[in-house]
Structure formats: C-alpha cells, structure tokens
Amino acid sequence: MDNIVDLEKHFQDRIDAEQRIEPKEWMPDAYRKTLIRQISQHAHSEIIGMLPERNWLTRAPSLNRKAVLLAKIQDEGGHGLYLYSAAETLGVTREDLLDDLHSGKAKYSSIFNYPTLTWADMGAIGWLVDGAAIMNQVPLCRTSYGPYARAMVRVCKEESFHQRQGYEIMMALCEGSEEQKQMAQDALNRWWWPVLMMFGPKDDASANSEMSLKWKIKRFSNDELRQRFVDMSIPQIEYLGLTVPDSELKWNAERGHYDFGEVNWNEFWEVVKGNGPCNHQRLETRKKVYEEGEWVREAALAYADKQQVLRESSQHVA
Amino acid sequence: MEKNKRDWPLWEVFIRSKQGLDHKHVGSLHASDAEMAIENARDVYTRRMEGVSIWVVESKYLHASNPDEEGALYESAKSKIYRHPTFYNIPESVGHM
Numbered sequence: 001m002d003n004i005v006d007l008e009k010h011f012q013d014r015i016d017a018e019q020r021i022e023p024k025e026w027m028p029d030a031y032r033k034t035l036i037r038q039i040s041q042h043a044h045s046e047i048i049g050m051l052p053e054r055n056w057l058t059r060a061p062s063l064n065r066k067a068v069l070l071a072k073i074q075d076e077g078g079h080g081l082y083l084y085s086a087a088e089t090l091g092v093t094r095e096d097l098l099d100d101l102h103s104g105k106a107k108y109s110s111i112f113n114y115p116t117l118t119w120a121d122m123g124a125i126g127w128l129v130d131g132a133a134i135m136n137q138v139p140l141c142r143t144s145y146g147p148y149a150r151a152m153v154r155v156c157k158e159e160s161f162h163q164r165q166g167y168e169i170m171m172a173l174c175e176g177s178e179e180q181k182q183m184a185q186d187a188l189n190r191w192w193w194p195v196l197m198m199f200g201p202k203d204d205a206s207a208n209s210e211m212s213l214k215w216k217i218k219r220f221s222n223d224e225l226r227q228r229f230v231d232m233s234i235p236q237i238e239y240l241g242l243t244v245p246d247s248e249l250k251w252n253a254e255r256g257h258y259d260f261g262e263v264n265w266n267e268f269w270e271v272v273k274g275n276g277p278c279n280h281q282r283l284e285t286r287k288k289v290y291e292e293g294e295w296v297r298e299a300a301l302a303y304a305d306k307q308q309v310l311r312e313s314s315q316h317v318a
Numbered sequence: 319m320e321k322n323k324r325d326w327p328l329w330e331v332f333i334r335s336k337q338g339l340d341h342k343h344v345g346s347l348h349a350s351d352a353e354m355a356i357e358n359a360r361d362v363y364t365r366r367m368e369g370v371s372i373w374v375v376e377s378k379y380l381h382a383s384n385p386d387e388e389g390a391l392y393e394s395a396k397s398k399i400y401r402h403p404t405f406y407n408i409p410e411s412v413g414h415m
Contacts, residue, residue, distance in 0.1 A: 025385040071365075078362045085346045088328070094348060095325050151345070158366075300350035301324060307351060 015216050020146040023089040031215055034208065035145050036090050037106075038217065043083035044101045044108035048282055050076045052116045053125065061119060068165050069122060075158045082151035089147045102287050110268060111198050113276030120173055120180075120187035126166015128188075128195045128233070134159050135229045136199065139219035148217075167236065174240045181241075188237070189245045196260075197268045199226040205265075230258050328377040329355040333369035341373050349374075 007026055014021065021027055050073050057073070060066035084094055100106035111129055116122070137159065140152040173184040200206055200222040212218040220228075230249075237244055248261035270276065326348040332341035344363050349355035355374040363369065383391060399405050408415055 022385065024382070074361075074365070078365070081347060081362055082345055088346070093325065095323070154345075297326065297350075300354065301326065304351035304354075 012214075015144050015214075018216075020149060021144055022146045030211065031217075032090055034212060034215070034217060035148065036087055036092055038208075038212075039083055039087040039090075039148055039151075040092070040097045040100070041107050041109075043080045043087060043097065044106055045112065046076050046080035046083060048101075048108045048112045048286060049129075051282055051285055052112055052114070052278075053122065055116045056119060056122050059119070060122075065122075065169070072126065072162050072165065075162065079155045079158070082154055083148075086145075086147040086151040098290065102283070102290065104274065104283065107272065109198060110271040110276060111194050112282060113271050113279045114190070114194050115278055117190075118183050118187060120170070120183040121191070123166050123169030123173060123184065124187035124191040126162050126164075127170055127236070128166070128191050129198070130159055130162040130166060131233070132195050132198045132229055134163060135225050135232070139225075142216075142219060144216040170240055170242075174242065184240065185242050188242050192245050193263060193267075194271075196226055196230070196263050197271075199223075199229065201265070201268070227257055230260050234258055326350045329359075329374045330377050330380055331355070331359040331363055332373040332375075333359075333363055334371035334373075335369055337370055341371065344368075346377060352376075 008028055011021075011027060011031075021031075053069060053073050053076075057066065057069055060069050084097060087097060088094060097106070101108070111132075116125070134156065137152055137156050141149055141156055143149045143152065170184050170187075173180045203209060203221045203223045206222055209218065209221060213221070234244065234249075246261045248259065250259050252259045271279065274280075327350075328346055329349055329352075330346050331344050333344045334341045347355065347358050347362065349358050352374055356372050359372045359374055364372070395401075
C-alpha cells in the first residue's frame with residue numbers, strides 16, 4: 001500500500017472509525033499543516049492570554065484574589081506548554097513556532113487584543129472568555145490527533161476552575177454596591193461581543209472548517225458552538241441580574257434556542273488583521289520578554305555544558 | 319542574537335500518580351539539564367497533586383517501534399486466543415479457578 005490514493009483512503013477510514021492518529025504515522029500533508037496551524041495558534045493564545053490578566057495581578061483586591069489569579073495565569077502558561085509540545089510532535093521546533101508568533105505570521109485568539117480596564121474584567125474574562133474556550137475545547141478532547149486530544153484533556157480539567165473563579169468575582173461585584181454592580185455590567189458590555197467572536201467566522205465564511213470536520217480535527221461548526229454558548233450564558237447572566245448588550249436577543253421557542261444579533265464582523269477582521277486596541281502592545285510585550293530572557297536561556301545551557309564536563313572528568317578519575 | 323542559537327533539549331516526562339502505581343507518560347518539555355527538567359515537570363505536571371515521583375528522559379534517548387510495522391509486530395497475537403483464560407472450558411462445579 002504505497003500509492004497516495006490508497007494511503008489517503010486508509011487514513012480517512014481510520015478517522016471515520018474513530019481511531020486516533022499518532023505521531024510518526026502517515027498523514028496527509030494538509031492534515032499535518034492544518035494541525036500545526038491550529039495547535040500553535042492555540043498555544044500562542046494561551047501565552048498571550050497571560051498578558052491581559054497580568055495587568056491586574058498587583059492590583060487584585062485581596063491576597064486571596066491575587067493567589068487565585070496567579071494560579072490561573074500559571075495554568076495558562078502550562079496550557080501553552082502542553083500545546084507547543086503537541087505541535088512539536090508534528091515535526092516543527094519550538095523556536096520556529098515562537099518566531100512565527102513574534103513576526104506576526106502566526107495568529108492568536110483575537111480576544112486578547114482587548115484591554116482589561118477594571119477589576120471586573122478579571123471576572124468577565126474568567127467567566128466568559130474561559131467559558132467560551134471550554135465550549136471550544138471540550139470537543140477537542142476527542143480530536144483525531146492523539147497528542148492534541150491528550151493535551152486538551154489536561155487543559156479542560158484545569159479550565160473549569162478558571163470559569164468558576166471568574167463567575168464568583170462577578171457574583172461578588174453584583175452583590176456589592178451600585179457602583180460595583182455597574183462595573184460588572186460595564187465589563188459584560190465590553191466583553192460580550194468579542195467573546196462571541198472567539199468562535200470564529202460564520203460557517204459560510206470559515207475557510208478551514210470543512211476539511212477540519214471531515215478529518216475530525218473539529219467536531220462542531222463555529223455557529224453551532226456559538227449558539228450553545230449563548231444558550232448556556234443567558235441564565236448565568238440573569239442570575240447576576242445583568243443585561244445582555246444585545247437588543248435582538250430573544251428566546252425562540254420554535255428553535256429551542258435564543259436568537260441573537262449579528263456580530264460585528266468588520267471589527268473581528270480588523271482585530272485579526274492586527275488593528276485591534278491592543279495588538280501592537282501585546283506583541284511588543286511578548287517580544288521584549290522573550291528577548292530579555294535570551295541571556296537566561298544561554299546561561300542555563302552554559303551551566304549544563306559545564307556540569308556535563310565536570311561529571312565526565314570525575315568519572316575518568318574514578 | 320543569532321549566534322549559534324541552540325535550543326534547550328526536549329525531555330519526556332513520566333509521573334507516578336501514587337505510591338504503588340507505574341510511572342505514566344504525561345507529556346514533554348524543554349530544559350537545559352535533567353535537574354531543570356524535573357523542576358519544570360513539577361511546576362507544570364503536578365500542580366494539583368497529580369504525582370509523587372517524576373522521571374524525565376531526554377527524548378533523543380527514547381526509541382520507538384515503527385508504526386508501519388504494526389502488522390508484523392502485533393497481528394500474530396490475534397490468532398493465539400489460547401493464551402487467554404477464557405479459552406478453556408472448566409465446569410462451574412469445580413469452583414473458582
């Protein structure tokens with residue numbers, strides 16, 4: 001079985017039979033490329049996602065909130081690592097992936113290009129941004145590429161705490177003074193639409209969706225997941241006593257779903273293209289941190305080399 | 319900055335989740351030496367009490383079977399059903415065996 005048509009058919013049969021594909025097994029080039037693009041984009045989102053939250057670390061309202069936020073940010077770094085490792089099993093190096101992030105060639109989730117203006121944003125991000133991420137990620141635990149699926153299982157286990165701590169921040173604000181409740185409403189107003197954009201373009205405008213579904217990299221379409229997220233969020237918003245910033249939002253008994261207004265897709269594409277409120281700032285911070293860490297990476301290697309030499313020479317003596 | 323850039327090597331991480339169980343592969347990471355690999359593995363893979371012992375091995379020392387030889391390696395076991403206890407019929411009256 002060595003001609004490409006047979007190989008591709010065998011590959012698709014395995015996918016259809018719900019078998020996982022593992023590193024070093026034969027896979028179509030386009031499958032490999034799609035995975036590298038998607039997994040690395042996902043990894044980049046995790047580490048860039050640390051930046052908007054870092055903004056509130058030193059100003060968290062209590063020591064407890066600070067410890068929780070620190071733990072959450074550390075988790076995001078870990079998630080980045082799991083995902084970079086999964087991408088590396090496909091034959092790319094960590095260095096290449098980071099170069100692509102820093103040069104702007106690789107993308108990350110557009111949500112992290114919005115600013116975090118108040119403490120309520122830590123609530124809104126944990127609850128809504130991580131909530132939307134969970135919605136996207138739970139089906140990825142069954143994605144067809146083994147290392148990606150395993151990474152996602154770990155990520156999802158940890159992500160649930162992020163969402164709950166965010167909602168708890170919102171609850172505290174909504175049970176507080178009128179001003180605090182207003183702060184929560186303001187955060188919801190600013191994050192609601194960008195969060196709906198996290199599910200990606202509408203199905204008919206999503207270039208990569210069809211093949212990804214066929215290869216079972218994706219399990220549900222962008223619009224399906226967006227709808228699910230809206231349906232799930234409304235009762236949570238009602239419990240807080242907040243208002244959804246969408247005049248077209250309405251329960252549709254016939255469909256059994258909420259109808260909602262159109263996302264501002266111009267804004268979405270502008271942010272993707274690099275023109276969001278914080279794109280420049282995020283990438284510059286990321287590059288600066290990486291460059292400033294260069295000497296640490298070099299020093300660690302120099303130390304490891306020296307220890308190696310010492311070990312070898314002591315073995316000779318013995 | 320571009321001068322002979324060398325990446326930290328890649329390590330595979332194995333964790334024993336509790337005393338008495340096997341170490342299990344959990345993922346990989348880059349580190350400059352074994353000591354740092356263990357420290358980093360502790361930071362990323364045992365933050366929620368997932369382990370009581372860590373093994374790390376540099377990925378280049380890990381040898382794997384070739385997935386293309388799947389048939390030659392594992393097919394023959396399929397016909398040897400007599401290797402399983404259920405292959406043998408023992409009357410119930412004999413008791414547990």
